[in-house]
Amino acid sequence: MNPEVRQLFDDLVGLPPDQRLTELDRRAPGAEVRLEVEQLLAADALTDGMIEGPIRRMAGDLAGLSAQMRLGVWQTQSLLGQGGMGVVYKAERCDGVVAQTAAIKLLYRGLETVHLLDRFQRERSILARLSHPNIARFLDAGATAEGLPWFAMEYVDGIPLDRYCESRKLAASARVRLMLAVCAAVQHAHRHLVVHRDIKPDNILVTGDGVPVLLDFGIAQVLGESSAKVTRAMTPEYASPEQLRGEPATTSTDVYLLAAVLSKLLEDGPSKGDLGNILAKAMREDPARRYSTVAEFAADLTAWLGGLPVSATPDSFLYRTGRFVSRHRWPVAIAALAFLATASSAIVAVQQARAAERRFRDVRSLANVFLFDFETSIHNVPGTLKARELVVQTARKYLDTLSAEDAGDPALKRELADAYRKLAQIQGGQGSASTGHLEESIVSFRKSLALRRELGDNESKNPELRRAFILTLGNLVATLTQAQRSVEAKPASKEEADVADAFAREMPGSRDAARAAFLAHHTRALLCMELGDAACTLENADMSLNPVLDWGLKHPGDRRIELDTAIAEHFAAQADAIYGRYREARVLGRNMAARMERIERQWPPTPESRRLNFAAWSVLGLALSGSGPGIPAESDEAITAIRRGLAVANETREKDRANFLAAQDVMLAQSQLGGVLAVARPAEAITFLEPVRSEMVAYTEAHPADFNVRKSLTDVHNDLGLALRTMHHAEAALREHLEALKITDLILKDSPSDGISRKARAISLIRAAGAESDLGRSAAALQRLDQARELLAETAKSAPADASVGELVADAEKVRAEAAKKVR
């Protein structure tokens, strides 16, 4: 603008209107300038509405229209909110099939970079794999005409958790109960290897029915997938210390976040005493020192609600599973495999049993109809947790009344027995399997069993009834184990095995009877191994194998039976190798490897058969690499076997990078290989073991609650030490053994009776003593050997059937003789 015009306008516009023209006259600009200034002054008096009005209306028009879009079968209605990556619309289903409201998340326009598209798709696939009443359900997905991705979730009509608690002035116990439901949701996510990472009150909506629903998996991460950097500023108020430090999140992170939310909810009230202790433990700075799982945290909260003592260091089922699969030079994950395979077989068995149960539905029991139909129909329907609880309570009361009135009517008794079992399964079912529910579940299983005993089902000639009895016992054993009541599980497991044996004896041709015996003894063998009873373990491993092996020989071509046989062979081979019976272990391992090759030739491979194939080669390698009196190690053959297993595990991992177990299997096979080579080819062994050590250290740091890999790391340290010592690097060797000792100390502090960890500790001590002896530190060496001797003596006493203890004692004496010689 002309500077003169500008100056005049600036000067004049500040004057009262009636003085402006006088001043303009006084300044006497040129005609053109004067006209422009006059026009500007006149325009200045006009309202700005002529500009603002149309623009704002146009913006509103544009925005109002675009809030209504058609996305697949959905018509968006209004905007619900916006986040870091996209907007969320409320939408109605418009295909005339069913009325449904959804929340649709749409990536921001202009943000469709590869990176963000990838993140958006990741959230979508994470949601799709989760299905839980306390998680907003995934409904549908697609892309707009312009290629922007969207996905539809269940629309949750609720208010944020903190506001809900405030507005209803909820008591502390009610707030804890709400958080328990959120814990169940997070547990579900963890079971699917998903870590939420952003749990906060705004992401938890409570519906009018009081059901909390977890939302927004926008920065969630799949464990084992390459860790995506958090690209969104977290709410510092709720972020965990490791997140603030920029470290990777683990399931412990979610434990912290859950506790942070609960602690916010309880801010006003005093949370001293047990509840304060629970929160403090869950929010410890060091993730490894928190509850290792959400289940443990939830169990303590449940205990607090029930006025029960809370445990300072609760021993969770997962951890216990971790414990009994950890041994020296022990392909840890494989025991878990057998257990999982068993569990899934048990599920199949339960499903088959349900078909039988359905027949009863036709009869007359209201209780049955109520439970079977209603529960089935609302199972997996979001927001029905409370309703389910109500059903369970009502059903329990009703059943208790019926059984009190029972005047010896066997048909009613049987219906009651079935109904109690069904009730028990619901009580102990996923998603609500807190400690309290497990206890209720145990009570119901016991009631069902008592009724069946009264009816004589445990001795019935009717295979259907006998099987139902055995399955119910098996359910009880599994639930007792899950509730950390192994000691009580032992008699139940004994009875299960006895009844199953009698069943198999009386019905020699029955497939069901053979499988029942296999499962009963397999469960029992696992339990005995956990309780450190070697004789019982070996005996039941055999008894688990025999029935399916026999049945399979008489009825070739039954895939399920073949796989069951492989599982039984695997467990037996492992138990034999662990307890020093290498000859038996080798025979079983070779049979299993041949069986798996045959199975995979005959039928298309499945994830289960692939894993069993790996397990076969791995356990054969374990058996071949062991040596005892009169049975030397077959190192070359062991290496060939382990390499074949490694190839299978690698192939599985290549196909599915998110496969957690395959990644662990690869690490295990590599460490096994290094162990076999440690003495014969130490340099080569080190090239295997060093990368595995780094990988395992990184893994245990990222997953502090996962003890399986941590225990294998003990073996890796010990084998590296052995290889280093063979190459005369005694100092470096000693360092490795000391690391191994640190881990076994940690494990034994928590579970002092763990026989296998004791053996691992003895090995670390003996090998450390050897290295110290090389370094001329004989006194230290002798002291360590004394410790080892004491440890081995205890182990020999508690597990007399373990032949490998004798070998370790002999090893220790050799080292002692060497060290003693140097003292002289």
Next chain:
Amino acid sequence: MGDPGPGAITEHLAELRRGCPEALSRLVPLVYEHLHRLASGQMRGERPAHTLQPTALVNEVFLRLGPNLPPDVRSRAQFYALAARAMRSILVDHARARASEKRGGGRALPLTKPGTIQEPSRDLDLESVLDIHRALDRIAARDPHVARLLEMRFFAGMTAEEAASALDLSVHTVRHDLRLGHAWLKKELTL
């Protein structure tokens, strides 16, 4: 919600320039709230959460700005200026498309729901927006600075204080420039 600090935005812009793709997604939530407020025409810290209508407009801003932020975007000021420019072009495009629909030619905008009935009173707004657009072009030809201020004021809804802070000028100067600019624009529209 307060204005995101200039530091954070400037830093994220710098990251973006360094080729760090995450920066954009960190930037969006920071600026989003602000832009949203601007688009809704609600100034001076009123809560925008209840008037979400113009959010789609802000989405459109990102359509224009998003990954195409020029490498010389150095500051929050420039970002807002660009946002204002983008909003203007979105509204003008929309007005043009509407006008052409009305004439029976052209095709529907992707954002427009087919079959929506146009309120007659809005026809005037279509012409007004196009008039404002042309007037701003004329002003820009003679004084780009004033045109930019006007754009920020009317298309990004910024106050004199905000524009001053964004452009690193004194509020006094910007007030004067804006008063002149308003008068100039109204003069262009009425003559």
